[in-house]
Amino acid sequence: MRLTVVGCSGSVPGVDSPASCYLVQAGDISVVLDLGSGALGHLQRHIDLRRLDAVLLSHLHPDHCIDVLALYIARTYDPRRRYRPMPVHLPSGGAGHLARAYGRAEHPGLEGSFEFDEWREGTRRIGPMTVTVARVAHPVETWGMRLEHEGRVLAFSGDTGPCDALVELARGADLALFESSFEVERDASAPADLHMTGRDAGEAAARAGVRRLVLTHLPPWNDPAVALRDATAAFDGPVEVAVSGATYDL
Ligand SMILES: [Zn+2]
Ligand SMILES: [Zn+2]
Numbered sequence: 700m701r702l703t704v705v706g707c708s709g710s711v712p713g714v715d716s717p718a719s720c721y722l723v724q725a726g727d728i729s730v731v732l733d734l735g736s737g738a739l740g741h742l743q744r745h746i747d748l749r750r751l752d753a754v755l756l757s758h759l760h761p762d763h764c765i766d767v768l769a770l771y772i773a774r775t776y777d778p779r780r781r782y783r784p785m786p787v788h789l790p791s792g793g794a795g796h797l798a799r800a801y802g803r804a805e806h807p808g809l810e811g812s813f814e815f816d817e818w819r820e821g822t823r824r825i826g827p828m829t830v831t832v833a834r835v836a837h838p839v840e841t842w843g844m845r846l847e848h849e850g851r852v853l854a855f856s857g858d859t860g861p862c863d864a865l866v867e868l869a870r871g872a873d874l875a876l877f878e879s880s881f882e883v884e885r886d887a888s889a890p891a892d893l894h895m896t897g898r899d900a901g902e903a904a905a906r907a908g909v910r911r912l913v914l915t916h917l918p919p920w921n922d923p924a925v926a927l928r929d930a931t932a933a934f935d936g937p938v939e940v941a942v943s944g945a946t947y948d949l
Contacts, residue, residue, distance in 0.1 A: 700724070700849070700853060700948075701724045701725075702721060702723055702876070702946065702947045702949065703721070703722040703724075703944070704913075704944065705717065705721060705745060706718050706719055706720035706735055706741060707917070707941035707943060708762075708916075708918065709878065709915075709918040709919075710762050710916070710918045711736065711762060711918065712736050712762075713919035715943060716942070717735060717736060717740065717943065718733075718738060718761075719733040719738070719762055719916060720733050720741070720766070722742065722746060725826065726828075726848065728753070728828065729746055729750055730755055730825060731751065731753075731754055732757065733764065733857075734756070734765075734770060735762040736762050736766060737766065739766040741944075748770065749777075751785065753785060753786040754770070754785065754786070755825070756787065756790065757841055757843070757858065758790055758837060758839050758857055759789070759793055759839060760858065764789070764796075765800065767787065767813075768800060770785075771809050771812050771813065784812060785813050785814065786813075786814050786816055788816050789817060789818065790817065790818060790839070790841070791817045791840060793817065794808055794809070794815040818832050820832065820833060820834065827848055828846050828848045829846075829848070830844060830847075831845040831847075831868065832845075832868075833865075835859035835864050836864075836865075836892040837858045837860070837893065841857045841859060843859060843864060845868045845869065845872070851873050852871065852872040852873050853872060853873065853876065853949060854874070854877075854907070855876045856869075856875075856877045858878055858880070858893075858894060858916065859892075860892040860894060865903055869904070871909070872907065874909070874910065874912075874947055875904050875912050875913070876915055876941070877895065877903060877904065877912060877913070877914060878916035879899075879916065879926040879930065879940075880918060880921075882896060882922075882926070883897070896926070896929055897914060898929040898930065900912065900926075901931065901932065909936065910936060911936055912930060912937070913938075913939055913947070914938065914940045917940065917941075923940040927939070
């Protein structure tokens with residue numbers, strides 16, 4: 700399983716990275732986890748869009764989903780397009796949400812180009828991968844993900860505050876891709892069910908017993924060195940901060 704960080708900027712795109720988007724390739728399948736603001740441009744550095752097999756959306760905040768509209772345009776107007784509908788796994792009400800964002804009525808919305816499949820708690824097969832999802836702690840319906848392929852495990856937090864569901868999803872993962880949007884001192888009074896600090900991410904990684912922690916979703920106004928310091932203090936294994944274009948072979 701190969702993970703490519705397409706976009707890792709938190710909440711908004713940054714100068715060096717789009718918002719949330721991760722390309723995962725396993726066997727003969729290529730999927731993206733999230734397709735946030737600005738991601739479709741950088742995604743084309745790594746894959747011909749016609750070779751993308753599915754989109755998995757953690758939630759419907761624009762920094763995680765809005766470039767699905769750009770993908771819709773590419774799939775509709777690129778004369779080289781393929782016609783088979785692409786599966787989009789997403790939170791409940793997602794098809795209507797995206798249709799309205801595009802300025803369409805919910806029906807037919809973006810059907811035809813996409814086949815929408817709402818998440819349900821539990822496990823499903825996506826190509827050769829086993830994908831388990833669970834609700835995490837964020838103000839809108841948000842799904843953390845566990846992707847397994849040939850004994851390797853990738854865990855992705857989506858956006859979340861600290862929660863047991865994330866620890867369970869990430870149990871024993873080879874790589875944990877955890878958000879780290881907040882800073883310990885600055886965001887001390889922020890709501891608990893919103894985002895994690897580097898320390899929260901490190902503590903979750905330690906509780907889950909993951910092999911490696913990659914911090915992501917740092918907003919452009921954060922200093923990555925702070926998240927790295929705080930996560931490293933809480934987790935004994937290797938920790939790094941995601942950058943756009945980085946690849947990890949699991
Ligand atoms: Zn976000
Ligand atoms: Zn969010």
